[in-house]
Amino acid sequence: MTIDQMREKLKIALTEKRYNHSIGVMQTAVELAHHYGADVHKTAVAALLHDCAKNYSTAEMFELCERFNIKIDETSKASPGLIHGFLGAVIASKYYGVDDPEIYDAIYYHTVGKPDMSLITKIIYIADGIEPGRTYDGVERIRDIVFEDIDKALILQIDYTIHSVINRGALLHTNTIDTRNFYLKQRGQASAWATT
Numbered sequence: 001m002t003i004d005q006m007r008e009k010l011k012i013a014l015t016e017k018r019y020n021h022s023i024g025v026m027q028t029a030v031e032l033a034h035h036y037g038a039d040v041h042k043t044a045v046a047a048l049l050h051d052c053a054k055n056y057s058t059a060e061m062f063e064l065c066e067r068f069n070i071k072i073d074e075t076s077k078a079s080p081g082l083i084h085g086f087l088g089a090v091i092a093s094k095y096y097g098v099d100d101p102e103i104y105d106a107i108y109y110h111t112v113g114k115p116d117m118s119l120i121t122k123i124i125y126i127a128d129g130i131e132p133g134r135t136y137d138g139v140e141r142i143r144d145i146v147f148e149d150i151d152k153a154l155i156l157q158i159d160y161t162i163h164s165v166i167n168r169g170a171l172l173h174t175n176t177i178d179t180r181n182f183y184l185k186q187r188g189q190a191s192a193w194a195t196t
Helices: 003-013 016-036 040-049 058-067 074-078 080-095 101-108 119-130 139-146 150-168 174-187 191-195
Strands: none
Touching: 003 016, 003 040, 016 040, 016 119, 040 080, 040 101, 040 119, 058 080, 074 080, 080 101, 101 119, 119 139, 119 150, 139 150, 150 174
């Protein structure tokens, strides 16, 4: 399936707002792929399809996870908004013809993250948070930093996610904590680095 065919199919599967978000993520991700030397086609596909399972109801998501034998952890069961990444990777494979493990991985982890992400997975995680439609406090700082230091931008994006989840009183996925810890340790930085 070509990207244009995927776009047409996705237009039907998503709301207009969610589709426009996906296009914004794709444009941002492609810019980052060019900048960092990632495979542009793979990055574009992963970005376009990252939310392909977003418009299913909670009941439909649980039903599809059972049908496709997707294991859902307890945190995701209690916070079903996290499931769309895991399910989306399978939907991309089954309904959009995606058979590349790197694209699968980028879609699967785009919400919760994981330690030691591939470059494409990092790009999708960050692009999802900084595409042009995003307007939260701090987004401009991440947009500025991402073209200089992708891992620093990744940590800032994770920090924003953690603060947002805490402020909503929602459950925080352990993957997100493990991802932050992995990249902070990799950089040899203490938790106070972001204040400098």
